[in-house]
Amino acid sequence: MVYISNAQDASKLVVAMVESARGGGTLAAKRGEADDDAAVVVLDLWRQPKIPAPFVWPRADVALPSSPTRELDVPVVDLAAALRDAAGMRRAVAQVAAACASHGFFQVSGHGVPPSLARAALDGAAGFFRLPLAAKQRARRAPGTVTGYTAAHADRFVSNLPWKETLSFGHRHANAAGNNNSSVADYFSSTLGDSFKHLGEVYQEYCEAMEEVTKTIMAVLGESLGVGGGGGYYREFFEDSSSIMRCNYYPPCPEPERTLGTGPHCDPSALTVLLQDGDVDGLQVLVGGAWRPVRPEPGAFVVNIGDTFMALTNGRYKSCLHRAVVHREQERRSLAFFLCPREDRVVRPPAGAGERRLYPDFTWADLMRFTQRHYRADTRTLDAFARWLRPPACSGAATAAGPPTATQAATV
Incomplete structure (x- = not known):
């Protein structure tokens, strides 16, 4: 593992990694360390006086036409009203259908999540990210x-690195086989220690609310x-879901x-339910060639369609390209709940x-294996994944060819 708190040293190390890979060798071999450990570059973002080269993104990604004062028109759907009567459901359906036909983003209120739990x-996320780097590394994400x-994400990429820290953990639906209804709480205790048991219980309750x-x-x-x-088909499809929570x-x-x-990316999951902290904006959606900010609505969650749900609708509802920007003086926090099916469920409309x-x-x-090991999620993830699944001779077929072979995976 390599700890970096200096921008120049970070740039030199990543360049060395890239050059080593081009030459067929590995940085680990030159340094006498294990491959999976040496590839992990840890950058303490709090301490950077300027941006290291690996964090500099192409102008095409950061300098697209933007309308910072023209916010995206995102409807606020009242879920309580939708459950209360037919008129409320009709209104919610109309709002969601219009949003999903244009950009796939909407907000939800009347969701029943106590404000105290969201807070x-x-x-809890703020407290975790304030910990010393060595303490956070106890929960270090393993490659793949x-x-x-x-x-x-310096454990996965050597360029176009995002200016952020994340903590992710899994959550199995209460109906899922083998779930003891305390999987999140157990993760925090076993990974970070008993002193984090209460935080794990908070996130257990939050995930159940999600x-x-x-x-x-x-x-x-x-x-x-x-x-x-x-909505029986879709509700039942996720009754034994295995989702991901990310701070x-x-x-x-x-x-x-x-x-x-x-x-810029589309989410591989089915749905993303995002809670943004305060009024610091950062989420932007590409609509009509312009990056449009989504202003956090107090007490509401932002929801967007992901690639898996796009496949479940046979392309009727599309996932949309979005990104997160950062600020010179303001910090920003958010919680993202990614609704995902059970790992072995077959996704079909x-x-x-x-x-x-x-x-x-x-x-x-x-x-998940494709996006974690072979492909960096973008606007073409689902199409690239479909090609990965199908043998070249059957690229026009309408049925799956089964899991990719080792040869196919190696060529991605």
Whole structure:
């Protein structure tokens, strides 16, 4: 493991890693360390006087036409009203259908999550990210996994690094096989120690609240797509979900115009439910060639469609490109709950979703493996994944070819 708190040293190290890879060798071999450990570069973002070279993004990503004063028109859907009566559901369905037809983003109020729980979850994240770097590294994310702590995803990439720290952990639905209803709390205790047990219990409760919120959202989405009965197909599909919770921290940045907190991408998950802390904006959505900010609505969650739900609708509802920007003097925190199916569930749209299938059948485990080990999520993730699943000779087929072979995976 390599700890870096100097911008010049960070740039030199990453350049050495890239040059070593081009030459067929590894930095680990030159330094006499294990490959998986030497590849981890830890940057203490609090201490950077200027941006290290690996954090500088291409101008095409950071300098696209932007309308900072023209916010994205994101409807606020009242979930309580949708559950209360038919008129409330009709209004919610109309709002969601319009949003998903244009950009895939909407906000939800009346969700039933106590403000005190949301505040405790945000404050817990703030406390974790204030810990010394060595303490946070006790939860270091292992290569190829989605859980744990990482600074700038330096464990995965050597360029276009995001200016952020994250802590991610899994959450299994209460109905999922083998779930003891304390998986999140157990993760915090076993990874960070007994002193973090209470924080784990807070996030356990928060994730369970997110389960209920996403159930209602799925009911509304199902109705908007003409799948009646309370959106039965989509609700049932996620009844034994295996989701991901992520705490994000975006420190102040000396050169915010040259980097990003999160690069342009579409979420591979089914839905993302985002809680933003306070009125510090950062989320931007690409609509009509311009990056449009999404202003946090007090007490509401921001929801967006992901690639998995796009596949479940056979492309009717599309995931949308978005990013997170950073600020020179303001820090920003957010909590993202990524609704994902059970790992072995086969993702396919309901009958009648379209005569021609746009995507092959796949499992969430395959898509997660693809995005964690072979592909950096962007606007073309699902199309690239479909090609990865299908043998070249069958690229026009409408059915899946099964999991990729070792040869296929090696060529991605």
